[in-house]
Amino acid sequence: MLAEASAKSAAAYVTDDTHNAYLTAADASKPKGHLVNQFMRTRVASVAFDELSPGGDLVRLYEQQALAEVVRRITEQDRVFHSADPLGRCSINVFRSGWNHAWHFDESEFTTTLMLQTAEQGGAFQFTPWIRRDRESLAEEPLEKILAGAGGAEDLYDDLAFEPGTLSIFAGRYCLHRVTETAGDRERLVAVFTFASEPGFVNTPETQKLFWGRASQEPLGA
Template sequence: MYTNLPKLSSLNEASNLVNLDRYPLDRLSSDRGKVLIADCQRQLDDTGCCLLPEFLNSEALELFKKESEKLSVHAHYSNMLANVYFSEDDESLPKEHPKRFFFNRTSGFVRADSFPTDSLILQLYNWPAFAPFIQACLKEEKLYKYADPLSYIAFNVIKPGQEFPWHFDNNHVSVTVITQAPEKGGIFEYCHNIRSSHDENHDGVMKVLKGDRTPVTSLNLRPGDLQIFKGRYSLHRVTKVEGSIPRYTAVFSYTKDPQMYSKVYRSLQLYGKALPTHYQLDKTDMRTDGLED
C-alpha cells in the first residue's frame, strides 16, 4: 500500500522525534522533567488542555509532513450530518435538544488499520516514554491506550472548505500533533468541561450550538505542536479551513476504560467501517460515565 516512506536514521533514539532539550520525556524523574510535568498538570487543571509548542524537532516535523501527504490519500470522507454525540436523530426529543441539532461533517479520517507498520506517527505513539508522560500529566493511576483497533490512532484530514463541527469525544483523552497547518482557518475551539460525568448540560451545549461564544476558547495550533486534551467533557470543533493548504493532524487516543470502543454508528460515520466487536459491544453498556457518547 505504501512505498518509500520517510525514515529517521534511528527510531530507537527519541531525540530523532521529540525536542528533548525542551521536553525531557526520557528524564521525567529529573528536576526539569518534574517541572515539565507540573506545568502540564497546571494547564490541564486550569483549562482541560495542555499545549506544548514545537514538540517535534525540525527534522522529525519535515518527515511527518511527508508521511502526512502519503497518509492523506487514504482518508475516509462521509459527508454526513452529525450531531455532537455522533448519534442518530431521536424524534421523541424536543427540536431544541442538542441530540437533534445536526451539522454537515466533511473532514476525513485515516483509520488505524491503514497505517503502515513503519509509520513515524505510529512509532511516536508506541514510544515507551510517551504513554507514561501522558499518564503523569493527567495524574491518573491507570490510563489505557484506546482499545478500538480502528481508532486508537487516527489521522485527520481537513481540506479547504471543510470543517470538523462541534462534538464530544467518546474516549477520555486525545493527544494530537499538528503536522500541517492551513493558510487560514482550521482553528481549534473548545468549551472546557461544559458537561460532566453526571450532567449532560443540554441547555448549555445548545446555547453554544446556536452561536453563544461565552464559554469558547480558541487555539491556533502550529505544525509540530503537541496538544493533550480532555475531549470527553469539553465540546470542541475545528473551524472551516480556508486557502489552498489542508490541515493535517495525528490523533492518539487514551481512556480510563480498558475495553472502550466506538459505537457502531460513530465508527461508520468517521471511519466508514465497523468490526464484529463493535456490533457485539454496542449491545452492552460500555460507558462507565453514562453519557450520551
C-alpha cells in the same frame, strides 16, 4: 510523520455527513429543537489506524508508554491505557478547503493531537473547559448557548493556537470542541492519538462508520 500523512491523505475516507454534539442518534421522543436532535454538518477525511505503516513514526510515537504517561500526568488519572480501537486508536485527520468538524464530544476519553500541517486559512481548534461529568450528561445550558451563537457564547470556549509540532492533550469526552472551516490549497493534517482510563476502549460502530466508513469491534490485544 508529515511525509506519511501527505502520502496517505488522498486515500483517506471522506465524511460529509451530519451529527449532533454527542455523536448519537436522533431521539424522536424529544422535541425537534432539542440538543439531541440538532445535527450539524461535518466534512473531514481520516486515515484509520490499520491504514498506517505499522513501523512508521506515527504509530511508534503513539505506542510509546512515555506518551501515555504524559497523558496520565496531565489528566491526573491513576492509569491511562492506549485505545483498543482497531480503526481509531491512532489516525490522521485531513481537512481540505471548505471543510470543518462541527461541535462535538468525543467517545474516547482523552485525545492527544499532533499538528502536522496547518491550512492556509481557518482551521481553528476551539474548545470548552470540562463541562460534563460523563457520556450521559447533556450539559444543556452551555451547549444551548454555544450552538445558538447566543450573546456571550464566545466566552464559553477558547481558541488553541496550533502550529506544526503542537501537541495538544485534552479530555474530548467532557470538553466540547470543533475545528472551524478551512480555506486554501494546503491541507490541514493532524495526527490523533486516543487514550482511556480503562483498558479495551473501542468506539461504537456508528462512530466508526461515520469517520472511517466501516466498523471493526474486535479490540486490539483481545
